[in-house]
Amino acid sequence: MRPFDYVEMRVPAKSQYVGVARLTISGLASRIGFTYDDIEDLKIASSEAVTNAVQHAYSDQEDGEVVIGCALYGDKIEIMVADHGQSFNFEETKAKVGPYHDQAEGEFLREGGLGLYLIETLMDEVKVHHQEGVTVFMTKYVGGEQVEEDVETISS
């Protein structure tokens, strides 16, 4: 038995489905105990990834699809977003995605712009895979693994 529950969505590469994906991921995240703020972060990060994928898939073909895979663990959520409409073998694809390199992903970064920056800031781990399209793989831990949590705390 695998150590996680896996949920996969396949949506048309149209902007109106970005919100649907966001709300679904929000629901999944609340099941494993993320805080309100973490869920809001996840909503933004996943929207950014799906938005990028929708735009990529669009330029390639008219009837593009975006696949969003979510692996739910006890202490983290892993989200994979691919702009090529094929279901993935989650473990296999996960093994293939490399660490994120600014140089190599320069093009993607430029297109993704602020969106990719937000994904990196709001998630704990981000990987990008370039093959048969672009796959973004991102992880967020319950309770937050970030050390950069010093986002100005309001002390009365």
Place this chain on the structure above:
Amino acid sequence: MNIQVDLQESDGVLKGQVGGEIDAHTAPVLREKLEPYQNIESLNAELDLSEVNYMDSTGLGVFVAFYKSVNSQGGHLKLSGLSARLKRLFDITGLGDIMDIESAGKGGS
């Protein structure tokens, strides 16, 4: 997914309320509604975002573009009523230092 945009302009003063969700689907609606005002000289614009309950980089992109065109015409854009979430979005992208933003609850209108 929905967005509400209400804008009233008179004598170079633009007042507006934006509400709902600003994402890839609704951002074009916002951009379109703001477009007629972006070339008004010395526009004094204030947009109240207190009813915005979700926004991502697509929304930021629209506001940055509007900010730039208003600025280039010698005008000023202020975004007010920002929730803690929205404020954070502007801050982590560095836009909070550049643009005139005001959190909800701070100061009055």
